[in-house]
Amino acid sequence: MEKPNERRISRLTRNTLALILAGGQGSRLYELTDWRAKPAVPFGGKFRIIDFPLSNCINSGVRQVGILTQYKSHSLIRHLVNGWSGFRPEFGEAMEILPASMRVDDGWYKGTADAIYQNLDILRSHKPDHVLILGGDHIYKMDYGPLILQHDDWKSDITVSCVEVSVEEAAGSFGVIEVNSEGRVIGFEEKPAKPAEIPGKPGRVLASMGNYVFNTKFLYEQLIIDADTSDSSNDFGKDILPRIVDSYRVFAYKLGDDTPDRAPYWRDVGTLDAFWEANLELVGFEPELDMYDQDWPISTLQAQLPPAKFVHSSGKRRGLAVNCMVSGGCIISGAQLKGCLLFSNVRVRSYSKITDSVIMPDVTVGRNCTIHKAIIDSGCIIPDGTSIGIDPALDSELGFRVTDSGITLVTPGILGQTLHQRR
Numbered sequence: 001m002e003k004p005n006e007r008r009i010s011r012l013t014r015n016t017l018a019l020i021l022a023g024g025q026g027s028r029l030y031e032l033t034d035w036r037a038k039p040a041v042p043f044g045g046k047f048r049i050i051d052f053p054l055s056n057c058i059n060s061g062v063r064q065v066g067i068l069t070q071y072k073s074h075s076l077i078r079h080l081v082n083g084w085s086g087f088r089p090e091f092g093e094a095m096e097i098l099p100a101s102m103r104v105d106d107g108w109y110k111g112t113a114d115a116i117y118q119n120l121d122i123l124r125s126h127k128p129d130h131v132l133i134l135g136g137d138h139i140y141k142m143d144y145g146p147l148i149l150q151h152d153d154w155k156s157d158i159t160v161s162c163v164e165v166s167v168e169e170a171a172g173s174f175g176v177i178e179v180n181s182e183g184r185v186i187g188f189e190e191k192p193a194k195p196a197e198i199p200g201k202p203g204r205v206l207a208s209m210g211n212y213v214f215n216t217k218f219l220y221e222q223l224i225i226d227a228d229t230s231d232s233s234n235d236f237g238k239d240i241l242p243r244i245v246d247s248y249r250v251f252a253y254k255l256g257d258d259t260p261d262r263a264p265y266w267r268d269v270g271t272l273d274a275f276w277e278a279n280l281e282l283v284g285f286e287p288e289l290d291m292y293d294q295d296w297p298i299s300t301l302q303a304q305l306p307p308a309k310f311v312h313s314s315g316k317r318r319g320l321a322v323n324c325m326v327s328g329g330c331i332i333s334g335a336q337l338k339g340c341l342l343f344s345n346v347r348v349r350s351y352s353k354i355t356d357s358v359i360m361p362d363v364t365v366g367r368n369c370t371i372h373k374a375i376i377d378s379g380c381i382i383p384d385g386t387s388i389g390i391d392p393a394l395d396s397e398l399g400f401r402v403t404d405s406g407i408t409l410v411t412p413g414i415l416g417q418t419l420h421q422r423r
Contacts, residue, residue: 009145013061014092016148017128019119020053021112021210022136023070023100028271030401031411032377035420037069038270039136040076042360042378044282044291045327045343047300048079049269052141053134055298060144063093064126067136068115070100070108083301098122111234112210117223123216131219133236135210139278139289140266141296142211146258150251151213157248158218160185160241161211163255163266167203170195173268175208175237177252185250190237206252208237209266218248265289276375276407279341279358283325305329305344317350335365343378357389377411379419 026038033041039050050067057065065087069076077097087093098119100108109115116123116133123131130148142161151159162177170176176195178187187196188208195205214222222240226232232239244250256264265288269275281287291298305328310319312334321337327344334350343361348354352369359365359376366384374389376382388395389408396402401409412419 005149009149010061012130012148012152013145014063015129016062016132016144016213017064017066017123017126017130018053018057018062018132018134018144019098019116019123020050020057020065020067020134020136021115022050022067022076023073023109023115024137025071026137026270029275030272031409031413032272032275032375033072034411034413035072036075037071037073040073040079041269041275042343043139043269043275043279044289044298045325045341046303047298048076049139050076050079050136051083051298051300052139053136054084055296056140056142056144057132057134058299059296060142062132062144063087063091064128065094066096066098066119066122068098068100068109068119070115073099079301083299094126096122111238112236113223113226113232113240114234116219117227117234120220120223123220128216131214131216133212133214137270138209138266138268140209140255140264141289141293141298142255143258143296147211147253148213150253150257154183154251155249156213156251157215158241158244159213159251159253160188161209161213161255162206162252163209163264164198164201164204165207167195167197167205170205170207173270175210175241177206177208179206179252183251183253185245185252188237188241188245188250190235190242206254208241209255210237212236263288272375272401272403272407272409273405276358276373280339280356283323283339283341303328303344308332308342312350349384373406374408374410377409379412379417380410380415381412381417382410382415 022039024038026033041049043049087095103118175190178196180186198204267278269278308326308330310332312319317334319332324337324340326342329345330342332348335348335352337354339356340354342359345362346359348365349367352365354371357371357374360378363376363380365382369386372389392402395408399414
């Protein structure tokens with residue numbers, strides 16, 4: 001029999017509109033976002049970053065979703081149209097793409113709050129009881145139902161979803177929240193250089209996930225006030241939250257509060273090092289993010305591809321992959337791989353060796369190549385005999401991007417391959 005709380009959560013999620021902010025440039029990913037928005041960056045072998053908040057919505061029963069796009073959104077929109085068009089309007093479901101379209105003036109979205117403000121007429125047409133605002137560029141699993149239920153129980157004006165991280169991780173990167181014993185927010189600072197630590201937990205802070213639940217009327221009021229404030233940067237973290245903390249009911253909901261039996265998983269993959277690390281965590285024996293969890297599936301555009309194939313087994317010419325994830329359409333032809341994640345349609349030719357690397361879709365690696373601790377972007381054709389990630393000085397000389405921790409990024413543009421042509 002269904003529990004009363006489950007019925008109540010179902011009613012709440014059914015009357016909630018989710019808005020996913022998916023217009024970010026992701027500049028700290030450098031050339032990975034030269035031609036795509038950060039939420040469109042491939043992740044985990046067959047997914048894109050946007051698939052995680054979208055799947056969380058579906059699994060949580062939030063079936064009215066708007067996706068706000070702006071920066072180089074073509075591949076993102078194509079992915080959404082081809083992979084996420086199964087919403088059923090007759091059942092009250094909707095997936096709407098909301099690009100910056102100068103609805104209120106002649107400018108683009110100026111900030112996260114302005115992006116919502118420019119679509120107020122569309123929001124009003126949905127008549128939601130609550131609005132769930134989500135970042136489109138983090139990797140995590142979260143049931144939004146308990147979050148919305150807690151927001152309703154607290155009679156909050158806004159509830160901020162947060163996660164516990166280290167001081168070093170939060171400094172200069174995340175909004176930091178201070179709460180009292182009841183969970184009420186008593187302080188908020190956007191990306192401080194010296195974050196306030198959690199009382200009794202030295203070295204740990206509560207970081208905003210960029211996810212908020214608003215009472216609809218309150219959201220409309222605050223967006224209009226913000227739009228009328230001449231010196232506002234029109235951002236939730238920089239402007240709206242600091243202004244309302246002292247005067248309204250603002251509460252914090254910590255990721256994992258509804259699942260105390262296991263540690264929460266949340267990754268900001270906004271840097272090359274973090275992106276490489278989060279992908280390669282998945283090839284571990286028992287990764288924190290279970291991609292095989294049938295109770296909380298991550299959905300995506302499913303390309304019709306044949307199974308991965310490994311060929312040749314003679315002497316040093318042996319198709320082999322150990323501690324790897326290898327997606328559909330891949331052919332490992334007489335090459336050896338260890339600790340790698342391969343996206344779809346990757347070809348690796350004979351006598352090549354690849355270790356601890358992320359190989360993105362539609363890459364071809366020639367013969368006798370050696371690749372270590374690298375990210376190879378979609379569409380790259382790696383010439384025969386290329387060495388990547390072995391000699392940082394040589395990598396830099398060849399124009400590859402090398403991070404301080406020694407991760408090497410290679411893209412078609414860096415290789416001089418005209419995957420994207422302007423003329």
